[in-house]
Amino acid sequence: MREKDLFIIIPVLNRWEQTQKCLAHLLGGSITDFSIIVVDHGSTDGTREGLEKEYPDIIRVPGTDDLWWTGATNLGVRTALEQGADLIMLLNNDCYVSHDTVEILLSHSSSNPDAIIAPVHRNLNSGEIITRRGGTLFLLGFPTLLLPGKSLYSPDSTGLRSTSLIMGGRGTLIPAGIFGKIGLFNDVDLPHYWADHDFFLRCRQNGIHQYIAQNTLVDIDESTTTLASRLRHMTLSQFIDSFTNRRSHRNIRDLVSLFRLHYPVPGLYPLGVFLNMTRYTLMYFFARIRNLAGSH
Numbered sequence: 001m002r003e004k005d006l007f008i009i010i011p012v013l014n015r016w017e018q019t020q021k022c023l024a025h026l027l028g029g030s031i032t033d034f035s036i037i038v039v040d041h042g043s044t045d046g047t048r049e050g051l052e053k054e055y056p057d058i059i060r061v062p063g064t065d066d067l068w069w070t071g072a073t074n075l076g077v078r079t080a081l082e083q084g085a086d087l088i089m090l091l092n093n094d095c096y097v098s099h100d101t102v103e104i105l106l107s108h109s110s111s112n113p114d115a116i117i118a119p120v121h122r123n124l125n126s127g128e129i130i131t132r133r134g135g136t137l138f139l140l141g142f143p144t145l146l147l148p149g150k151s152l153y154s155p156d157s158t159g160l161r162s163t164s165l166i167m168g169g170r171g172t173l174i175p176a177g178i179f180g181k182i183g184l185f186n187d188v189d190l191p192h193y194w195a196d197h198d199f200f201l202r203c204r205q206n207g208i209h210q211y212i213a214q215n216t217l218v219d220i221d222e223s224t225t226t227l228a229s230r231l232r233h234m235t236l237s238q239f240i241d242s243f244t245n246r247r248s249h250r251n252i253r254d255l256v257s258l259f260r261l262h263y264p265v266p267g268l269y270p271l272g273v274f275l276n277m278t279r280y281t282l283m284y285f286f287a288r289i290r291n292l293a294g295s296h
Contacts, residue, residue, distance in 0.1 A: 004086040006034040006106065006173075009076035011069055012093045014045045018221065023055060025096040030103045034089075037079055039063055041072040068246065070187040070195040073169075077184055085176045090169030090196070094221040096124065097171060101216040105173045108160055108213050115209040116200070117160065118172040119216035120153040125223065129153045131212060135164040136201070138263050141275025143197060143255075152212045160211035165204060169196040171218040178208060189257040193249040201262055231287040239284050243277075250280055 008026065012019050019038070026036065036058045040047050042065030051060050061079050063072055073090065080088050087109060091097070101119050108117050121130040129151035137145045144167060152161050166172055182202050185195040200210065234242070242248035255273050263269035 004106075004109075005084055006087045006089060006102075007076075007080035007083070007085040008034055008036045008089040008091055008102075009039065009073060009080060010036065010091050010093055011039045011041060011067075011072035011076060012043060012047060013041055013065060013072075014043045014047065015093060016043070016045050016047045016050050019047060019093040020050070020054070022091065022093045022096060023058070025098075026091075026102070028099070029097060030100045031106070034102065035059060035080075035083070035085075037061055037076045039067075039072040039076040039079075041065055041067040041075075068187075068191040069193075070185045070191050073195075074184045074187055077179060081176060081179065088174050088176055088179075090172050090174070091218075092170055095170045096219045096221070098217040098219070101171065101218060104213055104216050105171075108211070109173055109175070112160070112209070112211065114175060114177075115211055116166060116172060116174050116178065116203060117211045117213055118163075118166045119170075119213055119218045120151070121168070121170055122153070122217050122219050124219040124221045130220065131167065133163070134167055136262075138259065138272050139265070141272050141277075141279060143194070143258055143262070143276070152214055153217065154214040157214040159214060161214050163210050163212050165197075166200045166210050166212075167197075169199075170220060171216075178203065182206060182208075186261075189261065190254055192246050193251070193254050194258045198258060198261060231284050232291045234284065234288075250277075252277070 010022060038051060038058055039061045041063035048060065051058055059079070061075055063075050067075065077088060105117055105119060122128065123130055131152045133147040133149055133152065135145050135147065136143055182199065185199050187195065190198055203210065242250045243252050245251055255276060259269040259272040263272045
């Protein structure tokens, strides 16, 4: 009998080969004493058949493609809570845990039972450590503000590093009781991007400690993430599309919702959105100019 029941929630929409790789890393780890819930919200590429054939013990929860990330994640969380989960890990199918990541996170959780604990993120393709000290500065249009300094990855460290805000839910371990205190992810205002940001901000506002486990790694395949993540290679039409496409974390609709919820000066959140959009536009054109200059 497990001391605590861990449920790992993976929302998927197609990309079966990526899901296979994600599951292989999980099930090839140093411990596998957990339950996996795959929320398949509308896959048409054989994901259902693949799960039934290759992973019959995994819990597959079907959903529709209008759930997006937030609705699919909430469906997984509700399922886990109904089945008695003590701990819930959020993991996208483009995230690949290292061999001992789950074991280390669980060890830290046993010593910090009321805290949220996240691993360090590494870009799968470049090898760059993504996780650094960060926070927010909504007043000036920064829902995410990465501070200068070293990355938080320290393979020789067995300690935790306190953080004011966890960036994303890629392998983040959350005590189930927190959902009873904070609620689920906001699938009404933030159906896809920024819902995890909003959740961890609400946790911070309620005094819930957030930590980074410095000697853990999750590799992130960022080639399949937000449309607005590769500025130097975006065409002008793609840049314009990123303002309205729900698959872009720069889409204005979701940014307005996020700033309306968290801007420190009530009523002035459009200013924060404007500053964010202005900075993004300048970054794009600067990146394009550098790209053009480098090609000559």
